[in-house]
Amino acid sequence: MSLDYVKFSNGFEKFMPKEYRDMVEHGPFGKKVSVSQMGSFKEVLEEHPMCAGCAMTLFIRLAMIAFPNPEDTITVGTAGCGRLAISQAAIPFVYGNYGDQNGVASGLSRGLRLRFGDKPKDVVVMAGDGGTADIGFQQVLHSWFRKERFTTIMLDNEVYGNTGGQESGMTNRGAVLKMAPLGKKFEKMDMVQMAKVAGCAYVATVVPNNPRRVESVIKKAVLIAREVGSTYIQAYTSCNIEYAIPTDKVMEDAKTVENDRYAFSEYVSDEAKQYLTERYGYKEFLSKPATPAAIPSKA
Amino acid sequence: MYLVADINVEICASKSCKLCTQYCPEANTILYSEEMGKDQGFKYGSAYVAVDRCKGCAQCVWVCDNMAKNNAIKMIMIDQLPKAALTDNVTYGEKSTTAVLASPVVG
Numbered sequence: 001m002s003l004d005y006v007k008f009s010n011g012f013e014k015f016m017p018k019e020y021r022d023m024v025e026h027g028p029f030g031k032k033v034s035v036s037q038m039g040s041f042k043e044v045l046e047e048h049p050m051c052a053g054c055a056m057t058l059f060i061r062l063a064m065i066a067f068p069n070p071e072d073t074i075t076v077g078t079a080g081c082g083r084l085a086i087s088q089a090a091i092p093f094v095y096g097n098y099g100d101q102n103g104v105a106s107g108l109s110r111g112l113r114l115r116f117g118d119k120p121k122d123v124v125v126m127a128g129d130g131g132t133a134d135i136g137f138q139q140v141l142h143s144w145f146r147k148e149r150f151t152t153i154m155l156d157n158e159v160y161g162n163t164g165g166q167e168s169g170m171t172n173r174g175a176v177l178k179m180a181p182l183g184k185k186f187e188k189m190d191m192v193q194m195a196k197v198a199g200c201a202y203v204a205t206v207v208p209n210n211p212r213r214v215e216s217v218i219k220k221a222v223l224i225a226r227e228v229g230s231t232y233i234q235a236y237t238s239c240n241i242e243y244a245i246p247t248d249k250v251m252e253d254a255k256t257v258e259n260d261r262y263a264f265s266e267y268v269s270d271e272a273k274q275y276l277t278e279r280y281g282y283k284e285f286l287s288k289p290a291t292p293a294a295i296p297s298k299a
Numbered sequence: 300m301y302l303v304a305d306i307n308v309e310i311c312a313s314k315s316c317k318l319c320t321q322y323c324p325e326a327n328t329i330l331y332s333e334e335m336g337k338d339q340g341f342k343y344g345s346a347y348v349a350v351d352r353c354k355g356c357a358q359c360v361w362v363c364d365n366m367a368k369n370n371a372i373k374m375i376m377i378d379q380l381p382k383a384a385l386t387d388n389v390t391y392g393e394k395s396t397t398a399v400l401a402s403p404v405v406g
């Protein structure tokens with residue numbers, strides 16, 4: 001967990017695959033990279049078996065670029081489509097049993113603090129809507145109530161994608177899926193509200209059709225989780241297979257869903273605002289200077 | 300046979316907005332080269348596709364047509380590509396990449 005872990009052992013460089021050499025020499029480790037430089041540096045994410053055109057893949061790709069210190073980050077995941085890509089990156093990945101991910105991440109982030117003290121080591125959970133809001137619900141909520149300092153990202157495709165289309169708590173009412181043929185009878189769960197009630201210091205909803213915004217919310221969430229408390233990002237990451245979205249229309253769908261039920265929202269606690277401002281130089285939370293009082297005209 | 304994305308350097312380099320690479324779901328697939336455009340007298344470089352990583356979703360086509368409004372990308376059967384970039388022939392530099400284009404791409 002430092003810049004050393006990606007370096008070559010003496011004498012081994014010539015045996016390493018080209019992709020690995022490119023990553024060591026031109027990857028994001030130890031540098032600041034951004035979405036605007038995409039296409040010019042080697043990304044840590046490698047080839048993986050997620051479906052062509054999947055919006056979740058794009059979101060994971062953007063997330064890995066947004067991590068403030070990829071060399072000091074561990075991702076935690078669970079059963080579901082996302083782990084197929086998250087595990088294929090040069091960032092250590094821990095695979096929790098289905099639904100265990102926030103329990104695993106709690107222990108991991110506490111252990112890292114014991115071992116490394118104040119040196120930030122970031123833990124980021126990325127799991128599906130089923131893994132987060134259904135099977136992992138209890139562990140997710142409790143980690144938030146305990147104010148565990150790591151980031152939880154829900155990859156919300158509004159379905160159990162990996163197992164062929166069962167409804168989840170995050171599926172919309174009325175949605176007809178292969179394994180929910182009568183249509184879902186209940187409303188989509190309001191996990192954003194629950195995150196706020198449980199005391200998360202940062203809560204955001206985002207869709208992947210605005211890469212810079214994805215980058216910005218992930219950076220804030222990871223930084224805040226270093227010291228202030230739990231952070232939660234809920235991202236709409238459509239499943240083009242289970243919802244039959246033509247792959248070249250995935251971004252059009254993201255825009256429609258953003259307008260319908262996934263408007264960008266961001267809650268930042270006062271403590272987190274102060275922390276980002278003082279520690280990381282964020283300007284957006286500074287109170288606007290009061291308009292200067294009109295100078296009284298001389299009589 | 301299957302389709303992959305192909306970027307027309309002349310059309311792309313006139314705009315070179317880099318939007319397609321920000322929206323391609325696959326990492327390290329749509330890359331950017333300063334040389335590719337500048338070699339042809341354009342002020343900016345061009346995007347290009349490492350076709351061995353492309354999954355053929357055509358999202359980049361939608362992005363270039365509808366967001367960039369530049370129509371620089373077409374889907375082409377992989378064996379019909381006259382020349383294309385493959386990951387093995389890509390070299391990363393400080394701010395951009397270069398690629399030696401291979402021909403034929405398959406077969």
Ligand SMILES: Cc1ncc(C[n+]2csc(CCOP(=O)(O)OP(=O)(O)O)c2C)c(N)n1
Nearest residue numbers: 079080081098128129130131159160161162
């Ligand atoms: C304890 C347990 N129960 C069931 C499964 C089977 N399983 C694997 S992935 C999955 C659904 C994943 O859905 P979601 O979390 O929404 O992620 P998605 O695949 O949609 O990204 C299930 C039920 C499992 N792996 N472990």
Ligand code: SF4
Nearest residue numbers: 051054081161239240
């Ligand atoms: S099944 Fe759906 S969510 Fe899973 S990789 Fe395919 S498109 Fe993405």
Ligand code: SF4
Nearest residue numbers: 311316317319363367
């Ligand atoms: S979106 Fe179109 S114009 Fe913009 S970089 Fe890509 S190919 Fe070039």
Ligand code: SF4
Nearest residue numbers: 323353354356357359
């Ligand atoms: S077709 Fe899809 S995978 Fe291929 S370059 Fe375009 S966006 Fe990327």
